[in-house]
Amino acid sequence: MERTLHQWFAGSVARFGDRVALEAGGARHTYAELDDLAARLAARILGACPGRRPARVGLYAARDTLAYAGYLAVQRIGATAVPLNPAMPQARNLAVAGAAGLDVVLADAARAPLPPFPSPVLAVALDDLGGDRAEPLTPPDGVDGLAYVLFTSGSTGTPKGVPLRHRSVSAYLSHVVPRYGLGPGDRTSQTFDLTFDLSVFDMFATWGGGATLVVPSRYDLLKPVAFVARERLTHWFSVPSVVSLALRLRRLAPGSMPSLRWSLFCGEPLTLRQADAWRAAAPGSVLENLYGPTELTISCTEYRLPADRARWPRTPNGTVPIGLPYPGVRHAVLDADGRPAAEGELCLRGVQRFPGYADPAVNEGRFVAFDGERAVPAEAAGVMPDDLWYRTGDRVAWRDGVLVHLGRLDQQVKVSGHRVELGEVEAALRARPGVVEAVVLALPGADGELELEAACTGTDLDPVALVKGVAEVLPGYMVPRSVSVLGELPLNANGKVDRRALATTLRT
Structure with a gap:
């Protein structure tokens, strides 16, 4: 119902x-x-x-x-x-x-x-x-x-x-509440800010089943393993970067989270290495990797890692597959010409799909009509009909009957689980006095997690002041770790910014 x-x-x-x-x-x-x-x-x-x-x-x-x-x-x-x-x-x-x-x-x-x-x-x-x-x-x-x-x-x-x-969220909850056996006596984590769509799972999957929502302090979020053990949590849900944090702090000792029955990760790619470390610390926990853009109501695909480590998948990029869609969600993998393919852009529709952006102008280019043979762009006007497919911008491939996430097709990346349009960060930098050009890259840090690095051209630019200026208008996860001031940006043969060459410059 x-x-x-x-x-x-x-x-x-x-x-x-x-x-x-x-x-x-x-x-x-x-x-x-x-x-x-x-x-x-x-x-x-x-x-x-x-x-x-x-x-x-x-x-x-x-x-x-x-x-x-x-x-x-x-x-x-x-x-x-x-x-x-x-x-x-x-x-x-x-x-x-x-x-x-x-x-x-x-x-x-x-x-x-x-x-x-x-x-x-x-x-x-x-x-x-x-x-x-x-x-x-x-x-x-x-x-x-x-x-x-x-x-x-x-x-x-x-x-x-x-x-x-409400219809979309209700369909989502009707699937996840029984799947994870949520009920009285269960204790769930609440790691996501309310501006993050995954918080809706935290609250309403918990309350829909009659369980207890346990909210960590900011200090507890830095020590997730201790928090799980102290509060005897049965269900954990977070971005995978939490695992990397615990690994850096050397907190993921084998068997250190015996109370966990379910461990769920979403918001960014989960690596097999992260999954292995978490599984060892929570040996009684079933581990699932979830995927879903905000536009598809929290999460819309799932992959459960086998209990037998020898049966774990091998993927080309070392990440856990995102699996298959929920009931009521249909998927299509389309190539650059809009035709079905083994590898391409993931497109989705169904009861969990949103009706279109609050500003209808943003719908342009995000929806397609697909007859099973070829997709064509849909008109972006008003509420988008339910039979249209949402273009996620995510590149996926079929591997052994499940979907594997291979990265983004555009400039959108995930930093600590938060979706970041690099263009928005670039726009904030260009708004600073003296900046002529700004390019932002997401590059792996020393621990493998993505960090934002920026390069700017202009006159009388102070890198420290630029970072501080961006921090005044954007959330912390969107602030570049550093800004390099260059005389000019490297260009490729087509006259476009050569991001690969720029990445080399920023890392040397």
Whole structure:
């Protein structure tokens, strides 16, 4: 049965009201208590919008009870949640708030002074909510309504709004909740910021099954193995770079996470080496590699590593396969001419596909019509019909009956699990005084993880000042590790920037 996000949570409130739903910041809240907080926050949101129900509500809070109760409050009144991250630069949050067309921003009063949002701001504290409760409201469009809008990196320098419908999230949850056996007594990790779509799994797969969501502190995120062991987690979900961090710190001792039953990774390629190290530390855990762009609702393919290490796959790039799509998701691998191929661009459609970007102009070139023989570009106007295929921009290949991710076809990369358009970082550099040209590359660091390196041309440029300037407008994961000032950029025979030659220059 299709359900809204609120209905997924409300079902567990009815069945498991006295079970612990959330542990965050030293506080524990049962399902009934968290539902009560959400109901009172919902009343405050409605009170801030007299005479009308808000359609889109910004949420300026993170990693505490207010953030999670606030997210549930937005869902309770049938509005669309637009998370904002207090850890990001003010300019980024203001750009997202402006592009989202928010009716109101629910903000943590403890984070004052608050940014000058273009929408009314409701600053609240949990100890001063009042006793009024709001009854649940159905979204105006039911399960076809928007559950949330997330903003990802855009190549033009402007974040792209990705709206997702309740119907899509419900289909996703209907698959993952039973697959991972989530239920009372299970304890799940919450490693992702709410601006990252994988956080929706953390919250609603957990709450949809009646399990307990355990939120690590920023300090705990630096020591994931100790966190898992201390909190006796049964389910872990993170980006693979967490494994690299634990390896660097020499924390992945064999058998160090005995409580884990499931280990899930998504957001960037998972290497076989990372998987092997994590499996040794959590020998009782089933390990799955997931894949999915934000546009396909959190994740949409899965690959389970065999229990027998001798049966693990061998892939051309040393990564774990991304497997096969979920039920209700169709896939096609197309070559440069739009024809089916053993290796090419992965295109997807189905119930989990988003309806098109918040700004319809961004749809241009992202959708195709495919008759089974050849794909042709689709017109990018309004809501994109469900029968169109979304072009992921990811290059994949068939290997032994499953899909292997081979990299990006464009300039989009993953840094610590975050999707980054190199063009957006280049645009931020070009906006700095004196910069004429800017090129950003994602290059492997000493530990194999991707790092951003930049090269600029111009007059009177200070590399340190350029890095600081970008940090003022972009999130930390989008800030180049260093900027090299060059007299000119290397060009290839076609007069385009020779990125391979530039990479050699930046690494010498």
